[in-house]
Amino acid sequence: MDIRIGVVGIVIEEFESANKVNETLHEMASIIVGRMGIPRKERGISIISLIVEGTTDEISAMTGKLGKIRGINIKSALTRKLGE
Numbered sequence: 001m002d003i004r005i006g007v008v009g010i011v012i013e014e015f016e017s018a019n020k021v022n023e024t025l026h027e028m029a030s031i032i033v034g035r036m037g038i039p040r041k042e043r044g045i046s047i048i049s050l051i052v053e054g055t056t057d058e059i060s061a062m063t064g065k066l067g068k069i070r071g072i073n074i075k076s077a078l079t080r081k082l083g084e
Helices: 015-027 056-067
Strands: 003-012 032-040 045-055 072-078
Touching: 003 015, 003 056, 015 045, 015 056, 045 056, 056 072
Parallel strands: none
Antiparallel strands: 003 045, 003 072, 032 045
């Protein structure tokens, strides 16, 4: 099983979606190494950056689930391969 480390950037453009994002992140807490959230109230958005470590399947499952939430933009970048 190939383990990857990476960053995931989440921009929340619809505040009503924030609870669903947080629920999803709590469900996937086992692959989240670090998290930083910045509210930008004057711009009407919030930004969350994550450091993740897991298999490509685990990370893809999380980003896919988040990507289906209305008002969310998400991007990720992962290492090529770390091994087990």
